Amino acid sequence: MTCEGCKGFFRRTVKRNARLRCPFWKGTCEITRKTRRQCQACRLRKCLESGMKKEMIMSDAAVEQRRALIDRKKKERIETQPPGVKGLTEEQQTMIRELMDAQMKTFDTTFSHFKNFRLPEMLSGVQEIPESLQSSLAEKAAKLRQIRGDLGLVKVSLQVRGEDGSIWNYKPPADNSGKEIFSMLPHIADMSTYMFQGIINFAKVISHFRDLPIEDQISLLKGATFELCQLRFNTMFNAETGTWECGRLSYCLEDPTGAQETLVCPGRGRDTQQLWEERSDSRKWGFQQLLLDPVLKFHYMLKRLQLHEEEYVLMQAISLFSPADRPGVVQRGVVDQLQERFAMALKAYIDYRRPQPAHRFLFLKIMAILTELRSINAYHTQRLLCIQDLHPFATPLMCELFSITDG
Template sequence: MSEEEEQQQAKTSEEEEEEEDEEPKICQVCGDQANGYHFNAMTCEGCKGFFRRAMKRPESFKCPFQRNCVITKSNRRQCQACRLQKCLSIGMRREMIMSDEAVEERRWKIKRRRLLAEPLLLSTNQELLIQELVKAHDQTFDKTCSHFAQFRPLDRWLKSKSDNSRWKQGPTQPGVKVWSLYDEGDPGSSSSSSSSTTSMGGENGSQMTRGQGGKGTVFTSLSHIDDLSTYMIQTVINYSKLISAFRDLTIEDQISLLKGGTFEIVMIRLNMLFNDKTGVWECGSLHYDIGDAFRAGFQTHLLDPVMRCHYTLRRLHLHDVEYVLMQAIALFSPDRPGVTNRDVISHHQETLAITLLTYIESKRNEEDKHLLFPKIMACLTEMRTMNEEYSKQVLQIQDIQPEVSPLILEVISQDS
């Protein structure tokens, strides 16, 4: 065959393909107009969505008739069992359905490609959102850690005479039942909640022995770590109440988001104080290492991933704005237990994520900056996997040595 004949044959084949493309596509399930192949079969958007939902249902459908219903566009909603059977009979495959995580990842990739199609600049609304979040963070994050000295002493501090003198008075940081902060006053207020507090030890709060049964303290740094954790949780609560989008939610959803996200936000805040060269949290004049958490009763299957996460996140060299946006993304997580208004919270989280992505693209100059956003999101996912283990270990510590503050126990409780 000559070159000219081959070209003519190729042209004819292309024309035939174009004619086929122009022919109307019919859904093989219901006969409606199809818009492409879905899960290995030509279907309409409606039958595509039905098949995805049906495959994720734990229970099976039952036909109210004789299991031989004819499925059409007009009656396809009447018998789900026969409609699903028709989907399967034309070759739709369950294994081709993407997981929710994969769908979300693909959605973000599509949005990112659209955003990167033109130079990115923060919008006025995004600038205002960042300003609000930074202000809330700055007002509630103790960068100098000056308040840390108010807590019961850490065990290793008492080894020196000077520290013994410093802690002679044994001051304590009060605990508080977390949701009492909403009992009085404006939910947006960041004022102190000391009037609603209950004592966690009183004059004997600094003693290193347990008063019940004459038994010695098992976890020697628990008292100080408990005070420190309680204080940091209180700052997260005050931080969230300064965010207008959070205040607009129902109290029930606010509680659910705080219960679900506080551990992750505290982790993010502590990372801002972490020195990845020494493995030490530098809190003003006070320094902490992972051994302090171990002596508070936490075990290696939590502490090991915590350390890895801190090293990974710190080595991203995040800007303060990126840390702040990361905190807010963790707070507005629509799939926390007890959340009711998921759509609204999901919208807030999406807005925050897009703002973070836009900030990175517009403010950073590194060649690999496009990798930073997925790395931050991966860190957030990693922190979330530790959340359940943290709650489990806190309850184990409380069973052995019941000194955990009411605030911490309230945050990790499952009921809302």
């Protein structure tokens, strides 16, 4: 038996083949824990007297071979391990299977059933703001500027492929009158409502959700629907092109910088100071600023993690069973325990289905993104309420889902 310090000393000394001499010329120095560094020769002597053997020291090549053998066996254990076995308990496997079944039954990834939706109006660049916005012009204009600032001049183009192979393209107006925001609202409301209906059905398939009182079910859905919607949309997001590929519908982010430059050309009744301010805004709301928009930043960050389908559905469950900041939840303790169980299932799945150490922080990153999504939910609801107050567009289901957040 020896300490790690003396073991390392013996190994280094033998490998160097060093010829050591006692500095005191006696060779009988007493070697203790305190004096072991005073005389290397006597320390080596005591190591040999204690039973250490030079022939037991492994060469560098043998050490590397042993490490490679350990790594190979570890990899073989991971590859031959059946999905879920050993890493997940039977209960956790059942939870994941139920979530995957609910996702498959309620998420139309091809959007083949999304029909009879309203398309954006083809507005020209010289068209005025609708008459409904002309009343209380000063107040409306201030709110419009607030909305435009909040949205960061994010523009989304839409492409629809018909069943006959035809293609219909829509690009937002290039002006800055507010039509770039309002022209897409009816279509966004239809798409959101379609997604919300699927999410409600998703929750109803989960047995733990059905066991909750109806009041808690309603409260949890009202609080989490937007978050689950963003998680589902992320599976359709192509981060390389900035496009959400939703079956025959494609939503692409437009770079607002070039569009803004067309707004500030001379001859439109603006004075020099106003033109300069608009050009400054153009630089401020460039593509880099676009990426800082909370919703867009969320999609890029989450997509970068390259999650499995199981991890996406577990994230949805964690977000759904979240009693914090959900008004009206009665059985908070029960919901909190359910959330913890889904979180532990996610951690267990990552630990045993993801190679280490490359993904050792994946669980923490996912939980941080879910926390960020909670903040985006509250901020997004404020945006919707502001736009709804200025230009009503929400469907009855949207109004019902977001009413409790307003209260």
